[in-house]
Amino acid sequence: MLDEEKLAGLTEDDVRRIVREELADPKRDPAGKKAAIIASKGTLDWAYPPLILATTAAASGMEAHVFFTFYGLNIIRRDFERKLKVSPIGNPAMPMPVPMPNLVTALPGMGPMATRMMKSMFAGKHVATIRELLESAQELDVHLIACQMTMDVFGYGEDDFLDGVEFGGAAAFLSQARRAHVTLFV
Amino acid sequence: MLDEEKLAGLTEDDVRRIVREELADPKRDPAGKKAAIIASKGTLDWAYPPLILATTAAASGMEAHVFFTFYGLNIIRRDFERKLKVSPIGNPAMPMPVPMPNLVTALPGMGPMATRMMKSMFAGKHVATIRELLESAQELDVHLIACQMTMDVFGYGEDDFLDGVEFGGAAAFLSQARRAHVTLFV
């Protein structure tokens, strides 16, 4: 005997329910598995967030892309350890050992002191260094992409960057970002 | 009589049409109902955007998460009203009552003046204070999450933060962000 109910197949309501179930599971929605992050700042403190977010995303199974542009190009230069400094100037939120008026923070020597202080704060808490984060990123297949336009503007060549760095423009970033839930401009 | 057309159920084209309809409606796509925002700056001016965006999102029915990291931890400290200052230094875009060369903005006293000026500009226009925005956020069930890694680095304890604040790491942020359309790094 013919089972009309079964023959009729799925209804439109069934299909809508299934779509919602699929979308609710980030592991099934491909956009939930991709992160596209812009790293635009070139100081020691702002080098941390894009690398920590990208390596954490990659470690949890996501495909991560970091696009380094403007001052952020510093982070993936071969000489990044010399380039990345931190400035207390204009950032009254930076915790300082003693309160200092802004003019004092502008004195020569305060920049290096702030850089040393931040490095030792991170080291004392066993937070990875920028070198360790870059190595983790490469082990986890995070895509590190240098922005070609700002390379041209600043006069940088491909040889100025770490091995394994890729090169691309804003369109390359957007082609990933338009398929990703996690899109951040740091 | 058997209606073959009806029995055959939905076609693949029907299903594709339904999927597109579902995706076009942000109220049906779960990612359209979630916002995940990082607050990384610790000055008075940059405390506004994450709180305004999160409370506006929550007020329109979205689930909002704000992850406070680096200098942004200042915003949810018990003593935030004393911590949040604004600096005119290095920000030539900040509207000042009279144009000032940069050296003048570095003089002791200019930081407090800029902070007072910004507070009175916002108050004069009946914009909510940071305290009011934090209270609204909690009434609207916005999740306020302090970054554990930077708490450790800066030596902050859980007791330093407002009641109701949650604690988590980058992985906690990403587990929400990967399911959200609105993901912003402020």
Next chain:
Amino acid sequence: MLDEEKLAGLTEDDVRRIVREELADPKRDPAGKKAAIIASKGTLDWAYPPLILATTAAASGMEAHVFFTFYGLNIIRRDFERKLKVSPIGNPAMPMPVPMPNLVTALPGMGPMATRMMKSMFAGKHVATIRELLESAQELDVHLIACQMTMDVFGYGEDDFLDGVEFGGAAAFLSQARRAHVTLFV
């Protein structure tokens, strides 16, 4: 003879496969065709990223919205060419012709010099000027939206802005962003 297989229509597994195919194609997922960008900084250097990203997105067929708020309102004011300056202060990552201690960058005259230097670096590399990027944005139907709340706070009127600029609040931004994969806070 009745083809039971065909009559039974699509199975739940068929539907899940189709949903995943649809989601994998950013041109089919409406969120993959929309970008919502906040421009909050008002200096010459930070005027570039939101305009480059929005025009690149629009040129590749996406619908792009840029929401100008806080200091970012400067970018779309009629007098933007006079307003947009760049400050080397507090940004040790900014490439300078010769290394300078921070106190020197605070001297009167260094701001204008940095602004001139950046303009000529961009011009020398045939990068579009801010004027050209704004014109491209309007030709490509990028939505340029001024934040009404910060207009009120800073005392700006609608006439202070370029022709074609739209006006809205955080809710207007979020109503687009919640339907977009690309959401960035610059």
